[in-house]
Amino acid sequence: MFQRFYDEGLAQASFLVGCDRTGQAVVIDPRRDASVYVEAARQAGVTIAAAIETHVHADFVSGARELASMGVRVITGPGAGLGFEHHETRDGDTLALGDLTLTFFHTPGHTYEHVAIAADLPGQPRRLFTGDLLFVGGVGRPDLVGDAQTRELANQLFDSLQRVMRMDRGVEVHAGHGAGSLCGAGIGSEPWSTIGREADQNPMLRYTDREEFVAAVLADLPGRPPYFARMKRVNQEGPELLGLVNGPRRLPAIKPMAAAALAADGAIVIDLRGADAFAAAHPDGAINLGYGNKVGYWAGWVLPADVPLLLVASETAHAKDAAVQLLRVGFDRLEGLVDGGFDAWQAAGLPTSAIVQVPADDLRGDRRPYQVLDVRSANEWKAGHLPGSINIPVGELPDRMSQVPDAAIATICEGGYRSSLAASLLAREGVAGVVNVVGGMAAVRALPEATRT
Helix, strand or coil: CEEEEEECCCCEEEEEEEECCCCEEEEECCECCCHHHHHHHHHHCCEEEEEECCCCCCCCCECHHHHHCCCCEEEECCCCCCCCCCEECCCCCEEEECCEEEEEEECCCCCCCCEEEEEECCCCCCEEEEECCEECCEEECCCCCCHHHHHHHHHHHHHHHHHHCCCCCCCEEEECECCCCCCECCCCCCCCEEHHHHHHHCHHHHCCCHHHHHHHHHHCCCCCCCHHHHHHHHHHHCCCCCCHHHCCCCCCEECHHHHHHHHHCCCEEEECCCHHHHHHCEECCCEECCCCCCHHHHHHHHCCCCCCEEEECCCHHHHHHHHHHHHHCCCCCEEEEECCHHHHHHHCCCCEECCEEECHHHHCCCCCCCEEEECCCHHHHHHCCCCCCEECCHHHHHHCHHHCCCCCEEEECCCCHHHHHHHHHHHHCCCCCCEEECCHHHHHHHCCCCCCC
């Protein structure tokens, strides 16, 4: 059996692989809400024998320890040194599950302990689970262990890629991430590939000279979210057990007055409504993370690790899903959902705020009344921006608040999501009069005489 699980928000893939005849299976790179694998195994009539970690992850909380709590064996690469019971493989080790044979290859480069796993089953194509070594169209980044180790790991990445690329061209490649992940650059959207296809099409594999490869991979590193280092520590030590093999964690409904008291004591209110609704009125001091599959992703960038969180949503289902996303990136202090949402908050007479929305047309010409703060990525800004704007990517804004000018600020991004988040962060920090540009740079470019560089 073979089943792929994909988290769109974090662009993270995990796998359930097993032998139908004997009913034994393994999970590769499990995410924290591990009940999804337990249920899939139950439906398939198999037992999960092991949880295999290709490496110590930086971008999400692993579910291996949750699975271990129900007797599943945790298997890692050599030197992983996890803070809970696990077995470290050696290069060339095999694991037989009935007709299925798993072979472990030590493939350092993204991390020192990284392994790739080949799955062989009669009548099936050979599958290589490459973790964060080799992606569709890209390769893993070597800089997440530490700056001092980056060049050494880049050299090891070259050697490991050379090794796996000597496999048969028909071997299927199943990577740990897809397009949008920050664990590598240029990752494609296809769910899988083959060794042959990557040899022909992956731009990073055209480098046969070691130094040229190292220079190229180090020149194309995506941004590094601040929560990555924390995720490494959490996964190394072992995440707190939350019983997630049994299903989602309960999200209590909290009366508005009680929620306001928690907020007064330091809890952060996350408003999951869209930018327009948030701008019109929201709980004073709330952060706008509009509901979608990127709630956890952006929370990881902009929220402190150990602060209590409260959710405001227009639909309970949105809050429940957002809660799971937040747990996946290590936000464990979820106090609950504001009962009745913003309407109930407002009806209770609790403090609210608003953010003025301005049309893109207000930004044209030399007499614009705002300092434009462009919160897109540096590459997006370089590709085209409004004259006189300054660039602080929204994910860097909490650490760069001191660089925000003392002026009337208009936040802008590409379409409005990131700029609404940025405006809420600025307002929470006491920046007065911040406004948000409706429609972002897409709306600016649609103007008949938009001026940009």
